[in-house]
Amino acid sequence: MELTIGDVAKRFGAVEALRGVSLTVNSGEFYAILGPSGAGKTTLLRIIAGIEKPDSGHILIGGRDLSDIPVRARNTAMVFQTFALYPHLSTFENLAYPLREARVPRDEIKRRVGEIAEMLRLTHTLARKPGTLSGGEQQRCAIGRALIRRPQLLLLDEPLTNLDAKLRHDTRAEFKRLHRELKTTTIVYATPDQLEALSMGARVGVLKHGRIVQVGTPADLYTGPGDDFVASLVGDPPINLVTGTLREGNGGQSIDLPFLGLDAAPWRKALTGFPAGTKLKVGLRPQGIWPRGSSETGPGFPAKVFLTEPLGDVTILDIVAGGDTRLRMVLPQEQAYKIAVDDPIECAVDLQQICLFAQDTGTAIHRSGAEAAA
Numbered sequence: 001m002e003l004t005i006g007d008v009a010k011r012f013g014a015v016e017a018l019r020g021v022s023l024t025v026n027s028g029e030f031y032a033i034l035g036p037s038g039a040g041k042t043t044l045l046r047i048i049a050g051i052e053k054p055d056s057g058h059i060l061i062g063g064r065d066l067s068d069i070p071v072r073a074r075n076t077a078m079v080f081q082t083f084a085l086y087p088h089l090s091t092f093e094n095l096a097y098p099l100r101e102a103r104v105p106r107d108e109i110k111r112r113v114g115e116i117a118e119m120l121r122l123t124h125t126l127a128r129k130p131g132t133l134s135g136g137e138q139q140r141c142a143i144g145r146a147l148i149r150r151p152q153l154l155l156l157d158e159p160l161t162n163l164d165a166k167l168r169h170d171t172r173a174e175f176k177r178l179h180r181e182l183k184t185t186t187i188v189y190a191t192p193d194q195l196e197a198l199s200m201g202a203r204v205g206v207l208k209h210g211r212i213v214q215v216g217t218p219a220d221l222y223t224g225p226g227d228d229f230v231a232s233l234v235g236d237p238p239i240n241l242v243t244g245t246l247r248e249g250n251g252g253q254s255i256d257l258p259f260l261g262l263d264a265a266p267w268r269k270a271l272t273g274f275p276a277g278t279k280l281k282v283g284l285r286p287q288g289i290w291p292r293g294s295s296e297t298g299p300g301f302p303a304k305v306f307l308t309e310p311l312g313d314v315t316i317l318d319i320v321a322g323g324d325t326r327l328r329m330v331l332p333q334e335q336a337y338k339i340a341v342d343d344p345i346e347c348a349v350d351l352q353q354i355c356l357f358a359q360d361t362g363t364a365i366h367r368s369g370a371e372a373a374a
């Protein structure tokens with residue numbers, strides 16, 4: 001079921017929760033809405049679900065205007081961040097509830113509850129009440145209840161936020177599998193967690209202060225962030241943003257960072273027309289800063305290790321360069337195990353992974369995914 005949202009606005013008193021949101025979700029697509037708390041995610045999903053009315057704009061589901069589709073025929077289900085199950089009912093009865101309400105015959109209820117329990121690995125819990133289920137089982141039960149009426153559009157509002165880290169990881173994989181098995185169900189998944197959005201969404205729409213600021217595949221957003229907000233939101237650990245100044249010399253333009261002068265030749269095209277003295281925000285991915293002397297090389301600078309955070313397979317290093325610029329870098333464990341706090345470290349930057357943003361607006365001048373013009 002295709003979903004089209006056209007110029008939807010919604011205000012609560014003085015708060016503009018949504019400001020002209022437009023997007024299209026393809027039939028059967030897994031579409032993630034990524035945005036920090038307060039961005040308008042819940043409001044948008046509630047409007048799509050028909051629980052809330054927009055002040056203006058339109059919503060088309062399968063080509064029909066939402067307001068023309070009777071509530072009973074909407075075929076949309078929503079799962080909320082806090083999933084309310086009926087505590088006095090068993091898993092079976094919780095799953096069966098929407099079907100009983102719809103007066104589905106007893107035999108069919110039994111069959112469909114069995115099917116959905118199987119799909120969500122809840123069969124062993126059918127006789128038990130929610131209080132005796134694990135957090136993940138309760139969540140799957142809530143999702144089962146949303147799925148049992150076979151919605152063509154499934155709206156998920158931060159469904160993993162209240163689960164612990166391990167369970168979130170497992171459930172992410174579970175959602176992808178579920179989406180494959182459901183085949184035709186269109187899913188809109190709202191989350192403040194970039195990892196969830198990028199790992200599950202075929203496309204991700206980034207919501208900021210009630211506006212969609214960028215739509216793209218996970219790779220698009222990572223390599224080609226449209227502004228510094230998206231650049232900071234996508235990628236883990238977050239991108240380093242350092243102020244640089246454009247200089248003009250005999251040999252052409254360069255970008256002065258507090259700890260390094262970069263020959264600007266690779267970005268010549270993007271920087272055409274910017275006068276000397278222009279301030280830029282330079283984005284350096286933690287994955288694009290290497291210890292010098294490793295196989296890859298690039299322009300180098302000295303730094304000092306400030307913090308180490310070993311994560312098993314990789315270590316995150318916080319370093320200080322050029323006096324007081326803090327940068328993060330990520331090293332494979334085998335390169336990091338000898339490095340200690342306060343050690344000097346020689347670093348190199350990967351020019352391919354640099355993004356440039358305007359200092360004032362944050363708009364991308366050069367995206368790391370774009371062809372360099374050297």
Ligand SMILES: Nc1ncnc2c1ncn2[C@@H]1O[C@H](COP(=O)(O)OP(=O)(O)O)[C@@H](O)[C@H]1O
Pocket residue numbers: 012013015016017035036037038039040041042043044
């Ligand atoms: N019923 C409401 N009354 C007043 N303000 C609201 C209401 N619902 C949401 N808001 C405000 O609208 C903005 C967007 O909220 P919400 O859609 O819940 O964001 P998100 O789900 O991304 O955290 C917030 O500033 C929030 O405080």
Ligand SMILES: [Mg+2]
Pocket residue numbers: 041042043157
């Ligand atoms: Mg919300």
